[in-house]
Amino acid sequence: MKTKNYCRTILYLWFLLYFCFNPLSSVSADTISANQTLSGNQTIVSSGGNFALGFFTRGNSSNYYIGIWYNRIRIQTVVWVANREAPISDINSAQLRILNGNLVLLNDSQTPIWSTDLNSTDSSNSVIAVLLDSGNLVLRDGSRSNSNLSQPLWESFNNPGDTWLPGGKISYNKRTQRNQLLTSWRNSEDPAPGLFSLELDPNERQYLIRWNRSERYWTSGAWNGQIFSLVPEMRLNYIYNFSYVDNENESYFTYSLYNPSVVSRFIMDVTGQIKMLSWYDNINDWNLFWSQPRQQCEVYAYCGAFGSCNENSLPFCSCLRGFRPRSESDWSLGDFSGGCVNEIDLECENNGSSSSNQRSDRFLMNPYVRLRIPDHSQSIAVGSSGACESACLSNCSCRAYSYDSNGCSIWNDELLNVQQLNEGDNSGRTIYIRLAASSSVFSSSKNNKGVVIGATVGTIAVVVAIILAAVIWRRRNQKGATSRKMEGTLVAFGYKDLQNATKNFSDKLGGGGFGSVFKGTLPDSTVIAVKKLESINQGEKQFRTEVSTIGTIQHMNLVRLRGFCSDGNKKLLVYDYMENGSLDSHIFKDSSKGLEWKTRYQIALGIARGLVYLHEKCRDCIIHCDIKPENILLDSEYCPKVADFGLAKLVGRDFSRVLTTMRGTRGYLAPEWISGVAITAKADVYSYGMVLFELISGRRNSEQSEDGKVKFFPSWAASVTIDGGDVLGLLDPALDREADVDEVLKICKVACWCIQDDENIRPSMGQVVQILEGVMDVNLPSIPRSLQVFVESQEDIIFFTDSSSSGQSSSQTKSNTSNASSHHSKNNTSLTN
Incomplete structure (x- = not known):
């Protein structure tokens, strides 16, 4: 009898413990039904195992939320949150359950803090919550025999957070006239709704991003049935299939994946940018496919009031001088929206009067500043x-x-959208910021006295310097030198000035279709490079106007124009002298070891950044038209600087003369040049791709061997890249295979994409920069048809080969090319994945 009672007790305890720790055991693992609860560390998992639902927290936060995340991804990535604004602290006492026909979250006091808010129906007791393999959490009437096929009573896809999953939608409800919003998290640890949101504009069939539900700072452009007009990158998309639905109830876009096995998501990020990301198991991380706006500083009020955004620094935000972050903890989490406050309050704010402002407040000069429109200034x-x-x-x-x-502009109250530009970038303006006179950024009264004394001494020195300069100037004039004058930031040199500086143009640095370049030295010992332009038939006024425009362009990867000379038909340009000369002198020089791989990679990235500035950041798009190693100069630190930009505008677009006089230029010209089609910035992209090949190999792309056969490196490189061959074998022999294989492969892929025959398939230089910076990934390209035709049309052409295959015949090489092309034709020709 005791044995039976003992066994009964053990069995009872076993059942009790089982149901305590497995309250959902009576239903399938993807479902919560009536009288079942989810608490603690319990989860439900979708039928295919793609998604899980349960409690989660982020970082060091003690707040917990109910959310859905990817179940098979090592990095917990949450795609939907129920209680965004109502976190809980005790997950063991909290419960997620079906109550009165709704899915309800009860806190540790058993008080409802979140609900699906459906009206009670006769079938309330049979309602179930099911987590689908698409990531959609749905409420259904479980009493129906085909409940899985019934219309959901409620679904998370209609109540999105910051993530738009395939199959979901961001819609406009015509009956209620309300938008569904895709809303960012407040910061990396807090899923509460942030300031940035995406919504549909049904009238224009486009998407908008707004700040604080009001200010619009980005639009996709109208949908034309295939792409959004202001998102041309969609032409390169072979991953996402977008479609538009418009009926009597709502308008919305939805999307699916061409390859269902791809794990991808669309988010409204805490950065204020919308992003499309895909998961890669091989790198165990999310890879950015696309983002808008392209530049972080284009996001409205990203750095908050009195915060300054700088594209060339990390983090992008900093406080203006004399200010400090309003919340250091928020800034540490990447939430800069609170902006900055004065380190010391203004005097007029303390006493409520402006009577003593003249003595109590001062202004600090902030040069090279751009304020994004609208800047809310008052004239x-x-x-x-x-x-x-x-x-x-x-x-x-x-x-x-x-x-x-433009006159006087003042800014009342908060100063937003301040962007700090590089020193010397004249596209910005100087802003004077009001600070308390006692602010630490100003010198003390003692130092002020020193400043006055120093200023006095400095003034005397300047006067003396002016007198000396006048004497020197007068003597030079007596020798017949032409007078010079300042035009903006450029110096208008006299021809005899430059003739003297260059010792009658005796030290030639190089030359090309635009003219020859000579080394010179100014009277102040500044070393310059002087380019004598050829066949310039423009009038004086037009030449000065266009040169002045070029002179305003400033970027660390562009050679700075110092001045010019226009004396009748004599037209010259004066540039900074680059100590390490042009790129071709380093990569094509047999007697030198050349540049190490890391330097070459940084040169490739720097050239791309310079071209992005010309194509996308200038007031008018500037197409260089002559990208080649000879036009890439290197400073003392081997920082690349694109030279001769804007000269196509000066000499016109008739390149028939240039083609016959510029050595090697023909090898960098895009097919549309030769066919006579009007060119776009994609012509520079093609030339850039050809330069990348030469940067890799250390040889000219096309060379003639002793036996008369033409060696064409791009064809061989494309074949090796696509077939998964030995990419290190493509390297300049001087490197002795010492390079990062992933970087070499990336550069090869980018180069192949850049030289595609169809300019619409070529990436933009902005995309190239993102790929080289590691922000975007890049797919395998196809071999351009022009490379195949080049090979097939000549019997005596062979590819460059490494030492292990130097005896390969031209016929065998053609076969390899054909096979590579056939192999890739089965793959998607998408730039990124």
Whole structure:
């Protein structure tokens, strides 16, 4: 009898423990039904194992949320959150359950803090919640025999958070006239709705991104049935299939994946950018496929009030001088929206009066600043910088002013969308920020006295220097030198000035179709490079106007134009001298070991950044038209600088003369040049791809061997890249195979994409930069048809070969090319995956 009671007790305890720790055991693993709860570390998993639902937390936070995440991905990636604004602290006491026909989350006090908010129906007791393999959480009437096929009573896809999954939608409800919003998290640890949201504009069939549900700072452009007009990258998309639905109830876009095995998501990121990402098991991380806006500083108020955005620094945001972050903890989590506050309060804010402002507040000069439109400035009709300053100082709400050719502008209250540009970038303006006079950025009164004394001494020195300069100037004039004058930031040199500086153009550095370049030295010992332009028939005024435009372009990867000379038919340009000369002198020089791989990779990236600036950042797109190693100069640190940009504008687009006089240029010309089609910036992309091949091999792309056969490196490189061959065998022998194989493969892929025959398939230079920076991945390309035709049309052409295959015949090489092309034709010709 005791044995039976003992066994009964053990069995009872076993059942009790089983049901305590497995409250969902009576239903399938993907379902929550009536009287079942989910708490603690319990989860439900979709039938195919793709997604899981349960409690989660982020980072060091003690807050917990109910969410859905990818079940098979090592990095927990949450795609939907129920209680975004109502976190819980005790997951063991909290419950997610079906209650009165709704899915409800109860906190540790058993108080509902989140619900699906459906009206009760007769079938309330039979409602079930099912997590689908698409990541959609649905409520259904479980009493129906085909409940899996019934219309959901509620679904998470209709209540998105920051993630838009394949099969989901971001819609506009015509009946309620309300938008579904894709809303960013507040920061990396807090899923509460942030400031950035994506919504559909049904009238224009386009998507908008707004800040704080108000300011619109990006639009996709109208849908034309295939792509959004302002997102041309979609032409290269072979991953996502978008479609538009418009009926009497709603309008929306949805998308699917061409390859269902791909794991991908679309998010409204905490950065204020929309991003499409795909998961790669081989790198165990998410890879960015595409993002908009392209530049972080284009996001409205990303750095908050009195914050400054800089594309060339990480993090992108910093406080203006004299300010500090409003919340250090938020900034550490990547949430800069709170912006910055004064380190020391303004005097007028402390005493509520402006009577003593002249003595208590001062202005700090901030040069090279751009304010994104709208900048909320107010124009004041005053005639001087001093009057502009006084107008701002007399109003306590005025926080900054600017006085330039556009007159006086003042900014009241918060200053938003400040972007810090590189020093010397004249596309910005100078802003004067109001600070308390006691701010640490200003010198103390003692130092001020020193400044006054120093200024006095400095003034005397300047006067003496001016007198000496005048004497030197007069002597030079007596020798017949032409006078010079300043035009903006450029110096208008006299022809005799440059003749003297270059010792009558005796030290020639190089030459090309645009003219010859000579080394020179100015009277102040500054070393310059002077280019004598050939066949320039423009008038004086037009030449000066266009040169002045070129002179305003400033970028670290562009050679700076210092000045010019226009003396009748004599047209010259004066540049900074580059100590390490042109790229061709390093990669084609047999007697030198050449550049190491890391330097070559950085050169490739720098050239791309310079071209992005010309194509996308200038007021008008500038097409270089002559990208080649001779036009890539290297400074003392081997930083690449694109030279001769804008000269196509000066000499016109008739390149028939250039083709016959520029050595090697024909090898860099895109097919559309030869066919006579009007060119676009993609012509530079093609030339850039050809330069990449030469940067890899250390040889000209096309060379003639002793037996008369033409060696054409791009064809061989494309074949090796696509067939998965030995890419290190493509390297310049001087490198002795010392290079990062992944970087070499990436550069080879990019080069092959850049030289595609169809310019629409070639990437933009912006995409190239993202790929080389590791922001985007790149797929295998196809072999351009022009390379195949080049090979097939000549009997005496062979590819470059490495030492292990030097005896390969031309016929065998053709076969390899054909096989490579056939192999790749089965793959998607998408730039990125």
